[in-house]
Amino acid sequence: MSRTSHVRLLPWCGADGQPAHLVTDGTESRLSRLADSIEATQLDTAREVLKLSRAMLQSLERPTVGELFYVTQRLTE
Template identity: 35%
Template sequence: MNSIDLARLLPWTSPDGKPCYLIGGTGTGYISRLADRMEAEQMEAAAVLVGEARRTLDSCAWTPGEIHLLAYDLNDALTKVHRVSESRGARLRQLMDGGGGGASAA
């Protein structure tokens, strides 16, 4: 495995929008714990937004501006949740392949 195979995709991007990775480590260091917390917060925010979206759509009393904002917010949340799923899926594959790389399957 090359070093990128042993890397953890982090739940944030660089200032120019490029993916950030954590190489090596035990999965229990400061950056890993920070990433775990941020992933959990992103997943919780997405769950809350899904509930808000359901209530908004069920009310049938929304304006075009509200729907536009809802679509924007849902896209942002889905992008973050997708990144979390990619990261966690990659870590699970590492564990299944025996690569480990020190990453935990959070």
């Protein structure tokens, strides 16, 4: 009987800076729940950064180069 492996890219890097992966048989684990929680937080943060970025770009006042640099950094995180 063969078991199907599930490989998941985790939302953090390993100690050497390389991508971290979780290989499982598809069942939920403490580590997969932690990854789910971190990914949900990342998505919520990304939505907020996009919302604020859109507001800044649609403002009547033109953003400064520093503000654009800052928001670009946040968008790429």
